[in-house]
Amino acid sequence: MPFGKISSLAATITLAVATTLLSAQTAPKPDSEQLHGSYTVTVSLDGVPGEFKGFVTYTSDGSAVANEIVPFAPPLDGATFTEDHGGWVSLGAGRFAVTLIKFASIRQSFVASARSRAIVESDEKGFHGRFRLDILDLSGQTLFTGTGNIQGERIVVDLSPSL
Secondary structure: OOHHHHHHHHHHHHHHHHHHHHHHHHOOOOHHHHOOEEEEEEEEEOOOOOOEEEEEEEOOOOEEEEEEOOOOOOOOOOOEEOOEEEEEEEEEOOEEEEEEEEEEEEOOEEEEEEEEEEEEEEOOOEEEEEEEEEEEEOOOOEEEEEEEEEEEEEOOOOOOOOO
16 A cells, blocks of 8 residues: 555544544543533532531442531530532433441540431533532431532643643
8 A cells, every 4th residue: 555545544544543532531421421520519508697518429329429528516516527429310311319428426425326318410511400408416316407419520631831
């Protein structure tokens, strides 16, 4: 095969591979995959002034891990909280149900658990939705119930050349 035809064939193959890779990275993902990733989050609780910041990571297998900086009222104002752990499922059409649980201790004694349940809507940049927070004592009695808003912005890889 002449050199010119080989070069044209190589260029065509290279272009086809590059186009395939680019479209694989930018193509819309199915609903069941849209939520997974890491996000910075902003949480606001109805009736409580201010917004609170944190992070959440949704894995492709339906698990979730989160943390946030939220000041709790007495008697939990001096408590130490674990990270939130939980899961998520697709409800279809870019909507997801999420449940997260964390534990609280005071002076190394378990005192309460906090459960958050949310319905969020996702797009390529992040998600937003409503949640319900229930804080329960050791016997399972409700200490606090509240609702609020949550929004998350997807953390993207920074490929800037300044590294």
